[in-house]
Amino acid sequence: MGSSELIFRGHETQPVSDSYSPKPDKPWASVTRPIRYMLREQRLLFVFLGIAIATLIFTLFPASPGFVGSHLVDRLIARGDSVMVVDNFFTGRKENVMHHFGNPNFELIRHDVVEPLLLEVDQIYHLACPASPTNVVGTLNMLGLAKRVGARFLLTSTSEVYGDPLQHPQKETYWGNVNPIGVRSCYDEGKRTAETLTMDYHRGAGVEVRIARIFNTYGPRMCIDDGRVVSNFVAQALRKEPLTVYGDGKQTRSFQYVSDLVEGLMRLMEGEHVGPFNLGNPGEFTMLELAEVVQETIDPNAKIEFRPNTEDDPHKRKPDISRAKELLGWEPKVSLRKGLPLMVSDFRQRIFGDHKEGSSNNEASS
Numbered sequence: 001m002g003s004s005e006l007i008f009r010g011h012e013t014q015p016v017s018d019s020y021s022p023k024p025d026k027p028w029a030s031v032t033r034p035i036r037y038m039l040r041e042q043r044l045l046f047v048f049l050g051i052a053i054a055t056l057i058f059t060l061f062p063a064s065p066g067f068v069g070s071h072l073v074d075r076l077i078a079r080g081d082s083v084m085v086v087d088n089f090f091t092g093r094k095e096n097v098m099h100h101f102g103n104p105n106f107e108l109i110r111h112d113v114v115e116p117l118l119l120e121v122d123q124i125y126h127l128a129c130p131a132s133p134t135n136v137v138g139t140l141n142m143l144g145l146a147k148r149v150g151a152r153f154l155l156t157s158t159s160e161v162y163g164d165p166l167q168h169p170q171k172e173t174y175w176g177n178v179n180p181i182g183v184r185s186c187y188d189e190g191k192r193t194a195e196t197l198t199m200d201y202h203r204g205a206g207v208e209v210r211i212a213r214i215f216n217t218y219g220p221r222m223c224i225d226d227g228r229v230v231s232n233f234v235a236q237a238l239r240k241e242p243l244t245v246y247g248d249g250k251q252t253r254s255f256q257y258v259s260d261l262v263e264g265l266m267r268l269m270e271g272e273h274v275g276p277f278n279l280g281n282p283g284e285f286t287m288l289e290l291a292e293v294v295q296e297t298i299d300p301n302a303k304i305e306f307r308p309n310t311e312d313d314p315h316k317r318k319p320d321i322s323r324a325k326e327l328l329g330w331e332p333k334v335s336l337r338k339g340l341p342l343m344v345s346d347f348r349q350r351i352f353g354d355h356k357e358g359s360s361n362n363e364a365s366s
């Protein structure tokens with residue numbers, strides 16, 4: 001049964017403050033109940049919530065605009081789930097999911113999660129997060145929805161909750177070192193608040209929740225020129241521009257290929273553990289080392305240009321993934337040197353319109 005047969009009452013108002021109130025009577029229950037029963041009996045129905053807003057003032061730390069989500073949708077559809085994507089397309093790209101148009105198991109809804117919406121679903125992957133104060137509102141709305149319809153809710157939190165970490169590598173038990181009033185705070189504290197709300201809805205309202213803390217992720221369909229380092233370096237090398245290394249380039253990050261992340265998210269959703277779980281690749285690189293890998297992969301003659309670093313830039317970051325290994329049976333399979341070429345062919349195609357290099361849907365087999 002296609003998800004298009006669902007009842008969608010997206011424009012009903014559902015004030016955040018009534019999130020804990022009992023469910024009102026559903027006038028269409030006699031119609032929706034059998035449909036819901038059949039859907040549940042056949043396959044789970046998913047809502048995937050895409051990116052919400054990246055406003056002009058807050059574009060500093062854009063979350064993945066439809067990038068991670070679109071790969072997740074591919075996997076869910078491939079295993080036969082019905083998927084509804086909710087996205088306001090402020091930064092997300094319709095092209096990322098266009099190949100599912102016409103599939104009765106796929107539905108796309110233009111909606112901003114800062115506005116409440118009501119959909120009958122079993123699972124919610126909440127990936128929407130603008131670097132703006134509205135991210136907390138979006139999370140509240142989605143938690144309210146999960147409570148109301150009894151859906152399992154997965155929050156994609158971030159390694160940013162560890163701030164500029166004083167513990168290395170970072171374990172989930174580490175509470176972090178975040179500046180509450182800095183330029184990154186809106187995103188970092190927004191995600192920390194999202195984790196808090198998620199746990200409160202779990203403890204207080206019995207919502208089934210899952211929390212993933214996602215480390216730097218890259219792959220095909222990543223936004224070009226979004227400011228993140230892998231996207232910047234790859235686009236710069238392809239355009240024969242110098243790679244812009246911020247600061248002295250000795251700060252470290254751990255880069256995970258998108259298919260590894262998607263596998264981790266799905267295992268987390270299906271598993272029995274709330275988390276939080278670090279989902280990241282423990283391979284740690286300085287930005288200068290990353291630049292070297294990009295040079296090896298794209299252009300050995302690419303120059304490096306040093307730029308002043310941004311404020312509060314974390315000095316190092318590397319996930320301890322023992323918990324995910326033990327409880328989810330998950331670990332990344334794609335190294336940076338293997339994953340980067342798969343992203344490069346997609347970027348080349350999108351930057352130069354070159355169709356010889358393969359499709360934008362490249363995935364590393366993992």
Ligand SMILES: O=c1ccn([C@@H]2O[C@H](COP(=O)(O)OP(=O)(O)O[C@H]3OC[C@@H](O)[C@H](O)[C@H]3O)[C@@H](O)[C@H]2O)c(=O)[nH]1
Binds near residue numbers: 061062158230
């Ligand atoms: O062109 C660039 C861009 C960035 N950088 C550096 O590369 C490092 C990584 O920067 P990014 O912006 O890619 O990523 P960050 O690790 O700072 O934040 C990221 O962390 C986890 C995710 O959840 C966030 O969405 C993402 O912003 C920083 O040290 C930055 O200073 C460069 O050297 N050159």
